[in-house]
Amino acid sequence: MPSYTAPVKDQIFVLHDVLKIAEQQDVPGYDELDRETTEAILEEAAKLAENVLAPLNAVGDEQGCTLENGVVRTPKGFKDAFDQVRDGGWTALDCDPEYGGQGLPYLISTAVGEYFSAANMAFNMYQGLTHGAYNAIHAHGSDEQKATYLPKMVTCEWGGTMNLTEPHCGTDLGLIRTKAVPQEDGSYQITGNKIWISAGEHDMCENIIHLVLAKLPDAPEGVKGISLFIVPKFLVNEDGSLGARNSLSCGGLEKKMGIHGNATCVMNYDGATGYLVGEPHKGMRAMFTMMNEARLGVGLQGYAQGEVAYQNALGFAQERLQGRDVTGVAAPDKPADPIIVHPDVRRNLMDQKSITEGARAFTFWGASLIDRSHRAGDDAAEGLISLLTPVIKGFLTDKGFETAVLAQQTLGGSGFTREWGMEQFVRDARITMIYEGTNGIQSLDLVGRKLGQDGGKHVMAFFELVKGFIAETKGKDAQFDAQFIEPLKAASKDLQAAGMYFMQNGMKNPNNALSGSYDFMHLFGHVCLGLMWARMALAAQTCLDEGASDVAFYQTKIATGRYYMARQLPMTATHLARIQSGAEPVMALDAANF
Template sequence: MPSYTAPTKDTQFLLHEVFKLTEADIPGYAELESDFTNAILTEAGKIASSLLQPLNQSGDQEGCGFEDGQVTAPNGFKEAFDEMKAGGWPGLDMPEAYGGQNMPNVIGTAVGEYFSAANQSFTMYQGLTHGAASAILAHGTEEQKQTYLPPMIQCTWTGTMNLTEPHCGTDLGLMRTKADPQEDGSYKISGQKIFISAGDHNLSENVIHLVLAKIPGGPDGIKGVSLFIVPKFMVNDDGSLGAHNGVSVGSIEEKMGIHGNATCVMNYDDSTGYLLGEAHKGMRAMFTMMNEARLGVAMQGLAQAEAAYQNSLAYAKDRLQGRAVTGAENPDGPADPLIVHPDIRRNLLDQKSFIEGGRAFLLWGAKLIDQAHLTGDAEAEGLISLLTPVLKGFLTDQGYDMTVQAQQVLGGHGYIEEWGMSQFTRDARIAMIYEGANGVQALDLVGRKLAQDGGKHLLGFFERVKTFCKENADLNEDYKTQFIDPLKAASKDLQAAAQFFMMNGMKNPNHALAGSYDFMHLFGHVCLGLMWADIAKTAQTALDSGQEDADFYNAKLTTGRFYMARRLPATALHLSRIQSGADPVMSLDADQF
């Protein structure tokens, strides 16, 4: 049976030693003292291990039920959901004014990783509610906020996002769902939406669907899309629930993973909806959700990798098989543990160095969001907008690969369901697809984000790396050659790639788009390189100042060196692919495939 222990020590290290939250000059951050965050993380870790993780495998095996139009979550989910609500966890980083606990995003993200690692399917029910609530918070009228936010922040009501239709996913301009204006200012929504996560279930009293639809007579394509609040049950003036709103579930999907979360076909038949934000500006409102959701999905990629890593590590230490080539390390036993073997270590270190660097990257992203939202810092806003597709695409692709590697450590035991490794892989697979498939993230990055505001956010990123290298090159000679030099080289590859796009993309945009996926990964590696350089600096400084727990800091340095020596050089491969341009990709006629 798989297990999960929240990596609170690592999170604390990042929050306080690497990112120094209390010194960050962001409203609310000064109160995030180490003891305080430790209490939150520890409590969240307990819930993750003892409440959510035990329902992960059973939820996968049982899946959701669908009978007489009603969806049911797996056994135990309702009780656990009630406990989460009682603990106030769903509203952790929501405003106090609507019943939340006002924590910044960085804490919500730190905690979210644990819940997601312990049980992704379960955590999605509250994660989607959070996203929908955020959209109402950002674009709703005060009345809408008063009506929907308190129960959504408590998760008494849950929320969903309705974008995809059978014939369109990425290209939402093709949308057919209609919103007919009514005399009372409301709309009648009709159409079918598919792939609606947490679309229906037995965990909450009401489901608040945020639905994209077209108001007849509006602009063609994506510019004519508006966003609507469509409750499953109508809400009376006093907040009590009224009639059923003609929202029904057509079916639930059989999927590769996340069996515990219901993926629904949703049918809207003249359902009453309320415009959220401005008419025809639905995409903008939806993107509030999407950007948050993308960070949340990046987190899932990391979280499943962590869960899988922990179990593969335990197996590698426990399973006796073969002997170390340099001499028995467990001479009294029948064989040595797997972890003595170089290729097993290579595998585990791929995982570990990705996860610890990726966690830093994710929390840095969350901190940038806080900085942008809470201080109005336009630079932070621009940077996180640039980094969002990188976070989503890189962390979910690599996170998935790491679950596959973790599976491999267990050999045949990784393939049978009993050990739970298959589930980590199957659950992690969706994160590369939903909230914008990773190819679409790459397109967003290269086609939109690079040139945003005259390209200044990318330049700002390079400036940041340069400054970091300059300021820390003198820490010591080893640090310089092992961290600063490789980071510089990787960053140079990224610059060369951006330059290639600039020089050639004007003539033919395919020169840029053919390299978009590689660019996203190249960028991700540079970000992790920067994170590792920062982590290593922190660790080295702690060691130099004689802090306790030298083992912990030394492990950081060793793991970081692995990343810099063995993972970061991937940037050169991505660059060489990018520089091969559009021809290799575009020359083959569609008929010749």
Template structure:
């Protein structure tokens, strides 16, 4: 059975050597001293390794079962959920006014990485509740906040988001779910939603569904969509639970992975709901939490890859196969361990350099969200630009990394008892939900590059330029800055191609959007590795005792710059080939 240990040392390095959180003026950061964050992360790691990780294969094997209209979760999930609630883990960055601990979002991000690595399907129950909490917190009335948020903060009640319908996924303008106004200010919600993660379960007393539906007078398309609070059980004025609402589970979807999470078809048969936010402004309410939600899915991409890498590394050190080409490394054994072979090391270095770079990118994104919460408009613009890259690039590469980890095992990686198959199957969904990655690429190229007249993307290029210039006098940094300069120029060339060709031939831009997302992703990780290398050199210059960690960090970064960043050239060549190769065939020639 796979094991997992939280990589808290790397998280501490990012928080304190790279982001320097306790020295930041960002609200809430001054309290994040190293001893405090270490204690929080260590406690989360203990819960993850001792309680959550052992349940990961259990959830995968058992899945969820629909019995008499109620979803039953796998064995052990209820006790683990109680342990998570009792530890206050569901309330880390929630508003203290409603029982939260008020920590910065970056701490919630770090802790959730640990929980996702240990058991992605289980963590979704509280993770999705956080999204629903955020929407109500941002758009609810004072009465709605007081009624729902305290119980959602503690996860005594959980939450969902109901968007997708059988005939429409990304194109929400085709939505058929209706909301009919009633005389008392409520609405009757009628329709069917699919792919609703944690749509029903036995872990909480109540489930607060947030449902997108069309109310009269809103017009066609997405302009007519509103967002409604539809509880599973009605909530009385004194906070107690009343009768069951007219919402039910049609079935549990049979999925490729995340079996421990109940993905439901939800039927609303005249269920009573209450408007959340403004009428016909449901899309605005939904997008309030989109940056956090999509960053959270990107986090899932590398967090599962982290767990898969840890197990692949252990296997590579233990499994004896063949002899090192340069001479025997294990003379007392019948063969050398797998890790002596260059191709296995290439695979492990691909995984390690991706996971550590993606973690840095995600923590930086969370840091920008914290800054935006503090009123920094530039940070908000930048994280909005980076969000499709965080979600799309990291989940694509996270899946690839999980496959590489499985490959290290050879045939054993294909056998269920070793657990590597689950990492691959679980990681796959992150490329699809919360906006499929092709849509992320279209959002990046079609909307985000031109946002605010191009101000955020120009700020990003200036940031990369300034980072390179800051290390001009340090010869040790040349492997990083030289490679980053080349990659940044390639990203700018791709953007220029879109500007020169996109208006006259939109397909020229859209055909290259996916490559642009990956090109920008590599540049972002190159920027992260440059920052991490600089921080590691500074730590070594300061006389740290753990030289192996910091020297290893620099060597891993050099690997990424030498072996991964050159992919930017390939992506640029594909972009500059334009739309013709993509659009050449007629429909009937496929």
């Protein structure tokens, strides 16, 4: 049975020594996040993740969800655990106090979310989807809608979903067929079929508030004709009590590769009563309100699965005896040495460690930009996180899955068996590369929309940020320059060269840009992690210089950063070469010749 230990110390390091959140006094709420307060919150969340959620991860995978007479039953123990999460106020961390939330910054919710996702990803999706629906209603709903639905969604007494996909269309939502017919009382009659609806039906909440994309009778073609509707499982009376069951049902549960503990539903709407959110035909704008947070959350899921897989791979490598250290016997009192002495096992583990720790810092930085945008009204932060969101989602989920596979490989044959739990991490991590927009779509969004957004000023701001960091730190320490600054500078130049290639060749042949978009997303991701590792190494050295007591922790951080800069960051040159090969190698075959 795998185990999980929440990385509280590493998170505290990122939050306070790297991002220095307590010093960001211009972001409302950050002034209250001193180290002691942050640590107290995270320690309590860690207990819940380690002692309640993690033991249910394998249970949820083995039992899955069942559909009985239209009711979805969640795995044994899920409902009790959900009550504990709800009663502890964890669902309300960053929600609006006006509706019962605690009003903490999104960054703290992100940190806690890592624990819950790593401990039990399928379970955490129930509250995660509710939070996304809460965000959309909070941003675009009427005052009456907010008062009716948000207090119960904040506490997760009522769940929430997002209903986008239909059997005949996925990413191209302009093709949806679900209809919304206006009624005399101001409501709408919703009729249609939605698929792959996470947490669409379950037994842990007394009501579920579905957000459904549909088209009005007079809707224009394409995405400009989509509206968003609140369609509750149970209608809500004027006094807030639950009324009649709405005309909607779960038509089936998807049989999936992973996340078995989460109910992925086919939802049927048969003239169900719905209520328009925001303006007619503006549903996509309302739905995309939550996309930065939702996609950052999926990036977090990806590296969180990598983190828990790494922890278990490390434990195995420290205990598994096989072969002898080629430089001399490491455990003379044992018949063989633990496999962690072998360089190739070390390489495997260092890849895992350097990716997950770099991903954590990158994600937390992204969450801090969301806070700066939403809480401080910082337009530059909004532009930067908009640019970085597809990188966080696409790159970190690719690398999170890769990390889980590497961790599985560390266990050899044991990693392939269910007993050890590693194959579940691999299966669960796989969905993160697909939902909330496949990673191919993320790369197209990055190259096709985000690079040129607002005249390209956001990507230029990123380059200036990297350039500024290099200028501030270069020359202060020759070893730091050689190990961190020069590799970061080279990688940043590769990223700029790739952008220049798109500018020079993409206009005359768009396929030149689109054929290289996936490589560009990874190139960009490596530069971001390189920047994070340089910042972390600098912070760790500062802590050592100031006499920090845990010398091993900071020295380990610096050594892990050196590994990333030497062994991972040079991949930017490979991605650049592939980008500069253009569209011809990709598009050479006629469709019939594949």
